[in-house]
Amino acid sequence: MNDDTKHIFKLDPAKIIKDQDLDKIINSKTDLIMVSGTDGVTSENITTVLEKIRDRGITIALEISHPDAVVPGFDHYYIPTVINTVNVKYSHGMLVEALMEYHDFIEYDNISLLPYIILNENCKAFTRAECKQINDEELLAMVHMLDKLYKMDYIYIEYSGMLGDRSLVKEAYDACEHAHVIYGGGIQNYDQAKLMSSASDTIVVGNIIYDDVESALTTII
């Protein structure tokens, strides 16, 4: 992901998509396809998706949401680290466990840490990663910490399943000097894509792919 990555389609390996709809996603002008999900992600269903999207002229990445579901063959790998969790397991605990086992085999050039701040308390990821609700002041403090102290390459502001508060996302975006800000959640059409694109570096579009692929295609602006 770089400054030219304006749009990402997120494919959920646990969900079923018709081949003709998947072809529309692959042949769209999206900048990146990311394979990721919270529930039911397995090496088998990731491999099934990978076989359909690889060597099709589009950059593909895997977001590793389960340590047992890592499949070779992607251009890049993203490891989520959840910042507003109350359980260190989801910020770095699982990662440390995995590194004790895999450090010697990892090509670090192909892996990036993806810090998530999850703001929709009703989404699956919020519950699964044991997140706590944060107020605007805390959000901005977290953004300053990630951007200016940790000097993270990315910050993912996640509203999975609902459209976020654009002015708050913009405030977080404006606060960043270094980090590439990714926004995801609830984008279903051109207007919403335009709105959130002006408050972030990259927008991510997920669920609408499975509900209405034609609407999903309009989110590439």
Ligand SMILES: CC(C)=CCC/C(C)=C/CC/C(C)=C/CC/C(C)=C/CC/C(C)=C/CC/C(C)=C/CC/C(C)=C/COP(=O)(O)OP(=O)(O)O
């Ligand atoms: C070869 C190679 C790259 C080796 C790497 C080996 C290695 C170092 C592996 C590390 C693996 C690791 C430790 C992974 C775990 C990282 C981690 C903290 C995962 C969090 C697990 C978790 C609680 C996930 C849920 C929350 C989350 C951040 C999900 C990310 C994606 C997301 C938000 C998807 C949206 O969810 P969705 O399923 O679409 O939800 P809806 O149904 O509501 O739409």
Ligand SMILES: O=P(O)(O)OC[C@@H](O)CO
């Ligand atoms: O599924 P939606 O709501 O589009 O969200 C996209 C992405 O941010 C989910 O991780």
Ligand SMILES: [Mg+2]
């Ligand atoms: Mg989803």
